[in-house]
Structures are given as C-alpha cells and as structure tokens.
Amino acid sequence: MYSRCGDIEAAFQVFNGMGDRNVISWTSMVTGYAKHGFAVRALETFHKMLEAGVRPNEITYIAVLSACSHVGLISEGWKHFKSMSMEHGIVPRMEHYACMVDLLGRSGCLEEAMEFINSMPFNADAFVLRTFLGACRVHGNINLGKHAAKMILEQDPNDTAAYILLSNLYAYTGQWDEVAETRKNMKEKNLTKEAGCSWIEVENKVHKFYAADTSHPQVLEIYDELDQLALKIKELGYVPNTDFVLHDVEEKKEQYLFQHSEKIAVAFGFISTSKSKPVRVFKNLRVCGDCHTAFKYFSIVKGREIVVRDSNRFHHFKDGKCSCDDYW
Structure with a gap:
C-alpha cells in the first residue's frame, strides 16, 4: 500500500519490521522498488530473498525484469530471463516477454526487440505490441x-491505444x-481517446484536473502559481520543449504546455499543502516529457x-534531478 501511494521508504519500514517474510512480502518489496525506479535496490532485495531460501x-520475475x-x-535482464526457467523451472509468460520487449525497446534496441517478438513461442498479444509501439x-x-x-490492428481493428500511439508518433x-x-x-470507428487527467489528495479530498482545466474553485490561484513558476524556471535555464505539443498549432505552443494536467495538479499541490511535505501527484497516462523537465x-x-x-x-523529483535519471 505504501509503495503504491508513493512512499517507498514507509513501505520498506513495514517490510523491515516483519518477523516472517514469505514470497508475497518479498515480491511486494521488489515490485515497489522497481516501480519507483530504484533498480539496484530491487535487485539487491531479490538476491537477499534468494539467500533467505525463499523461492x-x-x-x-515480472518485478525483477521490470526493474x-x-x-x-x-x-x-537477459540473465534473469534465462535463469527463471533454467534455475527455478518457471516458464515465461506473456508478461515476462513484454518486460523484455520493454527493456530492449526503451534502450533503443528496436530491431532486436522485433526479432525477439518474432521468436516468441506464441503470437505476441496486443500488450506486447503496444509496448513495442x-x-x-x-x-x-x-x-x-x-x-x-499494423500487427495490433490485424488482431483488433478497434484497438484505440494503437491508433493513439501511432498518431502521437506521427505528431512527434x-x-x-498522417495524424489527421x-x-x-478513429472518428469513423467511433473510437475515443482516454482523456489525460492528474489528481492529488489534499486533506482527504481528491482533486482531479484535465488539460486546460478551469473548473477548480482555486483556478485563479493555480494559474497565477504556474505563471510565477514559468518565469522563475526560465531564469534557471528551462526551455519549453514544443515537440510535446501533439496538435498542429503554430502559435501558443508554450501556453499548451503549461495547461497540461500534471502541471496544474503540481501547482495546486504547492499552494495547498505544507512546504515540509512532498507533493504527490498521480496521472493516468505517461507523463509528458516537457512536464518531466519542468x-x-x-x-x-x-x-x-x-x-x-x-x-x-x-518519478521522484528533488534538487533538480529525477530518480529515473531521465530514462523512462
């Protein structure tokens, strides 16, 4: 629970205080570290698990490969993918293959990833192919x-995510x-894109924001905070990355960037939470690259x-750095 809520240190405190740990508790800790991008800790925990005699x-292995x-x-990754069957008799499932495709794809080894997909003992499902896309x-x-x-749409002609990813690739x-x-x-097939939204919990109440949202009661304070932040970070060297504006607009691209839901949610967090606490925001889609820099x-x-x-x-942002080291 703590790791899913963004507090990995509290998760470790609970784990560390356990008198008896089984495969579920060990795996939960490995998964938590992996999700937070602390791969070294995840792998160290996995090795301690093996040393403790827990199978x-x-x-x-999904957690290990994700890390x-x-x-x-x-x-x-290759070492663990091979050892899971050779040393522990675990037959790789589609999820394990998806992790390997993700590992190769993120690293830019796209040709190798496609060869790996073609060599799988079963046909890749839409999840694996979307990961590659x-x-x-x-x-x-x-x-x-x-x-x-094309491979995804041959399986399911109405796979909305495939159209969205392809459209974003064209836009990028x-x-x-091709975007149009x-x-x-999509419109002819009545397929709609999932709206990107971000949310933050403040005093036991969840505040949800969408792009260019103006519905919040404190909207003026939020956008005033964003305006001030924009000025201050430009002084530090921030340059807006308009490659992440996925609409064909020549003007006001920078304005679009500062209307992203995650920026609005973070700004609200700044004005409504204690300065001694981290601002914790959740988003349903992949975080925007420009927002990540900002x-x-x-x-x-x-x-x-x-x-x-x-x-x-x-992503843990602190002192001008992110825990992912700009690799995500």
Missing part, C-alpha cells in the same frame, strides 16, 4: 512503429497529414520534493 514465483527495464540493464514513439522510428500498429515527427488521417479513422526545475525553485506516478512508474 521466487512468476510475479517476482531492469526501468534503468536499461540489458545484460542483467510505445518504444518506437519514444525513439521516433516511423517504419517499425507502423509495422507494430511532424507528419500532420489516423484521427479520421518538474526538475520546480523542485529547485520551491525547494520541495515532487513525486509523480504515471501509467508506468513513480
């Missing part, structure tokens, strides 16, 4: 991205005609830790 299960993927430990988006590989999208590379065509196809500057300007959990992992 890992399928879930343990490797979050920091790009390719050789370490997401990596193509991160690394801007149009050809492999289109190939992956400035192919706006992809969105037209939050590092925010942590310097405000002198506060910011913890953001997106669809993949937790």
Whole structure:
C-alpha cells in the first residue's frame, strides 16, 4: 500500500519490521522498488530473498525484469530471463516477454526487440505490441512503429491505444497529414481517446484536473502559481520543449504546455499543502516529457520534493534531478 501511494521508504519500514517474510512480502518489496525506479535496490532485495531460501514465483520475475527495464540493464535482464526457467523451472509468460520487449525497446534496441517478438513461442498479444509501439514513439522510428500498429490492428481493428500511439508518433515527427488521417479513422470507428487527467489528495479530498482545466474553485490561484513558476524556471535555464505539443498549432505552443494536467495538479499541490511535505501527484497516462523537465526545475525553485506516478512508474523529483535519471 505504501509503495503504491508513493512512499517507498514507509513501505520498506513495514517490510523491515516483519518477523516472517514469505514470497508475497518479498515480491511486494521488489515490485515497489522497481516501480519507483530504484533498480539496484530491487535487485539487491531479490538476491537477499534468494539467500533467505525463499523461492521466487512468476510475479517476482515480472518485478525483477521490470526493474531492469526501468534503468536499461540489458545484460542483467537477459540473465534473469534465462535463469527463471533454467534455475527455478518457471516458464515465461506473456508478461515476462513484454518486460523484455520493454527493456530492449526503451534502450533503443528496436530491431532486436522485433526479432525477439518474432521468436516468441506464441503470437505476441496486443500488450506486447503496444509496448513495442510505445518504444518506437519514444525513439521516433516511423517504419517499425507502423509495422507494430499494423500487427495490433490485424488482431483488433478497434484497438484505440494503437491508433493513439501511432498518431502521437506521427505528431512527434511532424507528419500532420498522417495524424489527421489516423484521427479520421478513429472518428469513423467511433473510437475515443482516454482523456489525460492528474489528481492529488489534499486533506482527504481528491482533486482531479484535465488539460486546460478551469473548473477548480482555486483556478485563479493555480494559474497565477504556474505563471510565477514559468518565469522563475526560465531564469534557471528551462526551455519549453514544443515537440510535446501533439496538435498542429503554430502559435501558443508554450501556453499548451503549461495547461497540461500534471502541471496544474503540481501547482495546486504547492499552494495547498505544507512546504515540509512532498507533493504527490498521480496521472493516468505517461507523463509528458516537457512536464518531466519542468518538474526538475520546480523542485529547485520551491525547494520541495515532487513525486509523480504515471501509467508506468513513480518519478521522484528533488534538487533538480529525477530518480529515473531521465530514462523512462
């Protein structure tokens, strides 16, 4: 619970105080460290688990492989992927293959990842292929991205996520005609994109925000805080990255960036929580790259830790750095 809520140190305190640890408690700790991007701690915990004579299960290895993927430990990942069956008799499931595709894809080894997909003992499901397509988006590989999208849509012509990832890939590379065509196809199939939203809990109440949100009672204070933050972080060297504006607009791109839901939620956290506590924000989609950069500057300007959990992992921003070392 503590690790899922963003407090990994409290999770460790509970784990450390346990008199008897079974495979579930060990795996929960390994998973927690992996989700928070602390791969070294995750792997150390896994090795201590083995030394304690606790036999890992399928879930343990998903956590171990995820930890490797979050920091790009390719050789370490391969070692564990092979040892799970050779040393522990655990047959890799689709989730384990997805972790390896994620590891290779994040690292930019897209050709190797596709070879791995083709060598799987069963047909890759949509999750594995979406993982690969997401990596193509991160690394801007149009050809492999289109190939992956085609494979997904052959399985399910109405896979909304495939259209969204493909559209974002086109937008990232400035192919706006293809973006328009992809969105037209979605509209014809009545497919809608999941709206990006971020939320924060303050005094036992959850406050949810969407992009360009103006519905909150403290909207004027929130945007005033964002305006001040924008000025201060520019003085420190922040440069808006308009590559993350996924709409074909020539003007006001910077304004779009400062209307992202996660920036609004963090700004609200600054004005409504104690300065001695971290600001903890959750988002349903992958955190925006520009927001990720901005939050590092925010942590310097405000002198506060910011913890953001997106669809993949937790990011801990402190003193101008992120726990992911800009690898996510």
